Amino acid sequence: MFRVTPASCADCDAGKVGFCASLNESAIDRIAAISRELCFSELQIIAQEAAAATTAFILRKGMIKVSHTLTDGRQQIVDFLTAGDVLIHHDTDNAVSATAEATTDVDVCVVSLVDLDALCAESPALGQSLLGAVLGEIDRKNNQVMMLGRKRSDERTASFLLDFSNRAVRRGEPGNRVSLPMSRAEIADYLSLTTETVSRAFTLLRDEGIIQLPKPHEVVICDATGLLEIAGGGANLSVR
Amino acid sequence: MFRVTPASCADCDAGKVGFCASLNESAIDRIAAISRELCFSELQIIAQEAAAATTAFILRKGMIKVSHTLTDGRQQIVDFLTAGDVLIHHDTDNAVSATAEATTDVDVCVVSLVDLDALCAESPALGQSLLGAVLGEIDRKNNQVMMLGRKRSDERTASFLLDFSNRAVRRGEPGNRVSLPMSRAEIADYLSLTTETVSRAFTLLRDEGIIQLPKPHEVVICDATGLLEIAGGGANLSVR
DNA sequence: CGTATATTTGATATCAATCAATACTCGTGG
DNA sequence: CCACGAGTATTGATTGATATCAAATATACG
Numbered sequence: 001m002f003r004v005t006p007a008s009c010a011d012c013d014a015g016k017v018g019f020c021a022s023l024n025e026s027a028i029d030r031i032a033a034i035s036r037e038l039c040f041s042e043l044q045i046i047a048q049e050a051a052a053a054t055t056a057f058i059l060r061k062g063m064i065k066v067s068h069t070l071t072d073g074r075q076q077i078v079d080f081l082t083a084g085d086v087l088i089h090h091d092t093d094n095a096v097s098a099t100a101e102a103t104t105d106v107d108v109c110v111v112s113l114v115d116l117d118a119l120c121a122e123s124p125a126l127g128q129s130l131l132g133a134v135l136g137e138i139d140r141k142n143n144q145v146m147m148l149g150r151k152r153s154d155e156r157t158a159s160f161l162l163d164f165s166n167r168a169v170r171r172g173e174p175g176n177r178v179s180l181p182m183s184r185a186e187i188a189d190y191l192s193l194t195t196e197t198v199s200r201a202f203t204l205l206r207d208e209g210i211i212q213l214p215k216p217h218e219v220v221i222c223d224a225t226g227l228l229e230i231a232g233g234g235a236n237l238s239v240r
Numbered sequence: 241m242f243r244v245t246p247a248s249c250a251d252c253d254a255g256k257v258g259f260c261a262s263l264n265e266s267a268i269d270r271i272a273a274i275s276r277e278l279c280f281s282e283l284q285i286i287a288q289e290a291a292a293a294t295t296a297f298i299l300r301k302g303m304i305k306v307s308h309t310l311t312d313g314r315q316q317i318v319d320f321l322t323a324g325d326v327l328i329h330h331d332t333d334n335a336v337s338a339t340a341e342a343t344t345d346v347d348v349c350v351v352s353l354v355d356l357d358a359l360c361a362e363s364p365a366l367g368q369s370l371l372g373a374v375l376g377e378i379d380r381k382n383n384q385v386m387m388l389g390r391k392r393s394d395e396r397t398a399s400f401l402l403d404f405s406n407r408a409v410r411r412g413e414p415g416n417r418v419s420l421p422m423s424r425a426e427i428a429d430y431l432s433l434t435t436e437t438v439s440r441a442f443t444l445l446r447d448e449g450i451i452q453l454p455k456p457h458e459v460v461i462c463d464a465t466g467l468l469e470i471a472g473g474g475a476n477l478s479v480r
Numbered sequence: 481c482g483t484a485t486a487t488t489t490g491a492t493a494t495c496a497a498t499c500a501a502t503a504c505t506c507g508t509g510g
Numbered sequence: 511c512c513a514c515g516a517g518t519a520t521t522g523a524t525t526g527a528t529a530t531c532a533a534a535t536a537t538a539c540g
Contacts, residue, residue, distance in 0.1 A: 183518075
């Protein structure tokens with residue numbers, strides 16, 4: 001395990017970052033077995049070591065944000081990755097500039113896509129679960145589309161909290177005490193709102209008795225059913 | 241080749257529809273070789289024949305719209321599929337209700353996921369191109385997220401036209417004369433706008449001399465560069 | 481050719497953005 | 511341990527883009 005310095009990945013933000021999706025335990029273990037481990041410190045850009053190589057990362061600890069940029073410079077955070085999520089650094093013909101950046105200190109497993117393909121050829125079951133995970137990710141993406149397209153500010157905020165709670169549960173952490181390592185500005189960016197609007201939504205949920213805000217980056221869910229009701233449903237949103 | 245009557249797929253709209261993505265020619269041919277062909281008429285719901293089986297479809301002719309529904313009944317069209325696109329009917333644990341419906345008369349190839357998995361196990365290259373196609377689809381989805389999150393009404397409309405033009409070119413059709421089989425209401429639904437706003441955007445583009453509207457469902461692109469400028473960039477958007 | 485439907489155009493309302501100010505956190509140093 | 515300060519979050523007032531409500535025009539199809 002070694003540390004990549006910021007200087008060594010200076011111009012990597014032009015690379016195309018593919019996707020993130022939760023895999024099942026055995027698939028992660030199989031991939032981890034052929035991988036090397038890496039650490040990134042907060043704010044570092046996660047990128048391939050050799051600029052041309054296509055690479056997969058499995059996040060073991062910490063949080064990564066994935067952003068896309070339009071030609072006129074407007075950007076948006078399109079995903080937050082947590083432990084167990086996969087990031088594939090693949091090249092496409094798309095004119096999209098994608099960046100993955102650590103929002104906390106992170107540990108990742110690194111696998112070249114060549115090795116991953118070889119592993120899939122050897123074990124078709126792994127290929128299937130990989131494909132299944134990516135298909136599930138498309139469901140999540142369609143859900144995100146519906147969130148931006150059909151939900152109002154407080155519903156989006158509720159969906160966000162519920163999503164993070166559900167993902168925490170899947171990682172084996174308690175679901176009623178959600179830690180949000182990112183800033184209000186980053187939450188707002190992801191939800192296509194402003195910091196002010198997100199803040200108002202948090203205040204509203206607190207005043208309704210649905211959540212508590214002991215600290216800005218820690219949310220206690222008091223009424224998960226009420227939260228789900230405001231969130232309005234969608235993929236991966238349920239009370240656990 | 242036979243025709244499925246509407247009655248035979250009455251309650252299929254509860255199934256989970258996975259994704260759509262363009263595959264390369266040889267991959268499509270390999271899959272088509274083990275598939276059966278089906279026709280659906282306009283407005284029919286595309287679904288699996290046996291309710292429990294997971295199935296993949298390849299669209300050969302026509303257009304399919306994929307919609308998702310929130311628990312409170314709000315829905316949104318999350319994708320329009322055209323010839324060459326793939327639709328995978330997979331089961332997930334997501335509480336999402338997804339539907340695929342024909343917007344024109346369509347021809348599809350049908351493959352069971354069991355057969356598809358077997359084919360991938362036999363030919364790792366096919367598995368790779370399938371995975372690659374789905375990864376590319378995630379790029380497209382992230383682009384859709386940015387469209388809804390960051391672009392204004394006229395920019396979304398321009399992006400929509402450019403996307404359809406680019407996809408027509410990929411199918412070997414001319415890119416400057418785009419046929420839009422869907423209604424303004426369906427375009428608005430997909431773009432998270434209203435019919436009125438889409439109409440105003442079309443009018444604006446016409447008045448700027450960027451497009452012509454000989455008929456409501458036919459758009460002639462006069463100034464592709466200008467259209468791209470308004471669209472603001474993003475995945476799959478370029479002048480060809 | 482006439483009618484039903486779809487599209488376009490116009491006037492007002494609304495949700496979230498923007499502009500502006502205050503309060504809170506947390507790290508740092510006295 | 512407390513005081514200070516910089517950044518972050520919350521709260522308040524106003525503006526703006528798009529939805530909504532309403533009407534007119536165009537299209538398609540029998």
